[in-house]
Amino acid sequence: MAFQLCGFKFASLLLLCLFAFGEGRYKSFVRFNKVQNTNRKVVFEEQWFIQRLDHFNGEDSRVWKQRYFVNEAFYKPGGPVFLMIGGEGPANPGWMQEGSWITYAEKLGALCLMLEHRFYGKSHPTDDLSTDNLRYLSSRQALADLAHFRTVIAENRGLTNRKWVAFGGSYPGSLAAWFRLKYPHLVHAAAATSAPVYAKVNFPEYLEVVWRSLASENPECPLLVKKAADILAERLNDPKTYDNITKDFNLCSKLQIQTQTDSAYFLETLAGNFMDVVQYNEDNRGFEGAIGTNITIKVLCDVMADASLGDPYYRYAAVAKLMMETFSIKCLEAGFSAYVRDMTNTSWKGPAAGGGRQWVYQTCTEFGFYQSTDSPNQPFTGFPLPYHVQQCADFYNISAEELDQTVAETNEYYGGYNIRSSRIVFPNGSIDPWHALGITRDITSDLPAVFIKGTAHCANMYPARSEDLPQLTMARDHIFLLLQQWLKE
């Protein structure tokens, strides 16, 4: 969401699994990065790898430094090498000692590496984030980074004959699958959690899953949310209500709606409260430094059912205030123009440089994934596809035609759902809205899906805890057995 202080959101394009410190809509990278590692037993030193800027142009010899982390504590000579793939935010060193891949590494004597994705975190290939420089940001360049890193590290550390396994969740989950697909000689197997392998400009299915996930808590809940969202949208047509809305939703300045885009942005920002909570419902993310992990679907649905707060509109406002309190946000910044200003700032110190400007660029040039309100079977209203597509033009001068074309090319290049490879496991959670673009059925016995009923985004990657659902524990064990078996092949 766009908030003063923390002030930013990923234009409703949440995908992150591995990166926290209050990221996603509640950007505040700077604030949370300061508390990074305070509880860590070991501090993992960042290391740097010389990488080429453009892997596909032999005449361009420019290089830059890519950040990575190593944990050798579990490695037994002859063991495998695990490579955690970074994604659309800073690589979080917390993952070097926690998460289920670490449990697997302990059991299998694996060396653990994590490579930050180009253009995110501290891995800066260019001087700034100008649209011209963002040309070098793509999943294909990122896979070539992984291939070169894997090759050179293997040579330098005498690991050439070891079996490498790629791990990733969400977008990096897709990268893990594609790494195995495109570079089969470099990576022996992959675990691609909650991976949206199919690119799609319009992704209304996301909000359909949000409806179902809210309904699984309480069938009334999505109906109440819909009622509230409809009332709010209706009031936006009447400027006389703006003073009340400004007060009810604790806006930083008086609500101004001049265009459809202003209204879409405001409605999307408030819907974002529910989208975020559903996506990460009960994920064990505390170790990442994530805050607000106790705000669950149940908590939001309880607020929506609380008649003492007034009609559903006031309950919707109460949810917004609860989120603001949780994330220590003073007031809600609801203006689209401030968002455009942030998103077009090309400085590495800019307000969207934590990943927002880069990730939205990738959606405009590779993936789409726009979570529009274009389906009737979802609770929200007022942010249709054209609102999202227009942002590609506003931020990067990319047209709707170019967007359609590049998304089609992505599926042609990687194969979409039709992945032809082997030794890739695809875990998916029934509550996670991203499962709608993932592999949810075994493709072959060598490309199995692992379904986890009742869990959200990337649940199986987070550390185990006693209150985990039994099916989540079973999924982790099942993935381990698959990896163990594949490492013998």
Ligand SMILES: *[C@@H]1O[C@H](CO)[C@@H](O)[C@H](O)[C@H]1NC(C)=O
């Ligand atoms: C603003 O809210 C008050 C109650 O808090 C209500 O009496 C008033 O009619 C509302 N104004 C408008 C224009 O809706």
Ligand SMILES: *[C@@H]1O[C@H](CO)[C@@H](O)[C@H](O)[C@H]1NC(C)=O
């Ligand atoms: C969540 O945890 C915080 C910090 O422990 C606490 O202040 C807050 O009341 C909790 N919220 C809910 C809804 O449980």
Ligand SMILES: *[C@@H]1O[C@H](CO)[C@@H](O)[C@H](O)[C@H]1NC(C)=O
């Ligand atoms: C970009 O953001 C930085 C840091 O907030 C700021 O100093 C700079 O003035 C901004 N640039 C523009 C063009 O707004």
Ligand SMILES: *[C@@H]1O[C@H](CO)[C@@H](O)[C@H](O)[C@H]1NC(C)=O
């Ligand atoms: C935007 O893109 C169009 C078509 O590619 C190009 O002609 C135009 O010059 C671009 N505008 C800017 C401001 O870069």
Ligand SMILES: CC(=O)N[C@H]1CO[C@H](CO)[C@@H](O)[C@@H]1O
């Ligand atoms: C929600 C969802 O799509 N679940 C699927 C995940 O994968 C399994 C296969 O293991 C499917 O049976 C589920 O339908």
